[in-house]
Amino acid sequence: MRAENNKVELTGTIITEPEFNHEVFGEGFYNMHLKVDRLSGTADIIPLIISERLINLNDKYTGTAVNVSGVYSSYNKHEEKRNRLLLYVFVCEIEKANPGEHANLNNIQLDGYVCKEPTYRKTPLGREIADLLIAVNRSYGKSDYIPCVVWGRNARFVGQLEVGTHIEINGRIQSRGYVKMYEDGTEEQRTAYEVSVSKINVLEEEN
Structure with a gap:
């Protein structure tokens, strides 16, 4: 699903454990949240959707520093009498950040x-x-x-x-x-x- 017209590169800290979102052709996809600190001292909390093929569901992820690459996707969720636009990073690659080299990266x-x-x-x-x-x-x-x-x-x-x-x-x-x-x-x-x-x-x- 990598696309030349939609590229996201993030480095931050996972703050939630995987939570089941949906399944496509037998492949499960999970919600996680990534915390990326800003220079100002505040932080952005970014939703991720990630395939079960990229993570081990038996592992604990909270507090883990990771590098993430993917695409920024939207989904229209029908709520009451209107649609609500939901945004998330669809993860294509994820890896643990090297100890001591963890720098917050947020680029799209x-x-x-x-x-x-x-x-x-x-x-x-x-x-x-x-x-x-x-x-x-x-x-x-x-x-x-x-x-x-x-x-x-x-x-x-x-x-x-x-x-x-x-x-x-x-x-x-x-x-x-x-x-x-x-x-x-x-x-x-x-x-x-x-x-x-x-x-x-x-x-x-x-x-």
């Missing part, structure tokens, strides 16, 4: 298309920001839909892009907590996942 490269009009705005402190949703093609005519956030002059640039523009981005996967408010007044703590973009290029289409 995507090649896709703007599939929704970008939203440009300024924060209360005057920082420029743009929200971007891109579609990354995968096999069998399907696509992954990846929300991205862009800052500064790149945000200004993104705010002018038209739907359908072919772009290439580099960045990192980040997690962000928020509160979901319901009509009956109840609240639920949730986590949003998105790509924080550091570099973006528009690709010229070949004739």
Whole structure:
């Protein structure tokens, strides 16, 4: 499932044991969570889906430093009266990080298309920001839909892009907590996942 248009490289610490997710043609797939520290001292908690063929279900993984490579995938889960976009890293390779060489790595490269009009705005402190949703093609005519956030002059640039523009981005996967408010007044703590973009290029289409 390795793809040239969707590459994720992570180094971090496993913080949950494998939990069964689904099965395809007799192959089981499991949820795990990876903690990747930022330079700021906070951390991103990134969901993984991993085949039983890549792990030993008898082993304990919590606290293990690992290198992970894979692709960033999306799944539309139907909830109540709406769909909720779930994001995770589909793991293609995983290995233990060498002792003493554990450095937190969080890098993603995507090649896709703007599939929704970008939203440009300024924060209360005057920082420029743009929200971007891109579609990354995968096999069998399907696509992954990846929300991205862009800052500064790149945000200004993104705010002018038209739907359908072919772009290439580099960045990192980040997690962000928020509160979901319901009509009956109840609240639920949730986590949003998105790509924080550091570099973006528009690709010229070949004739």
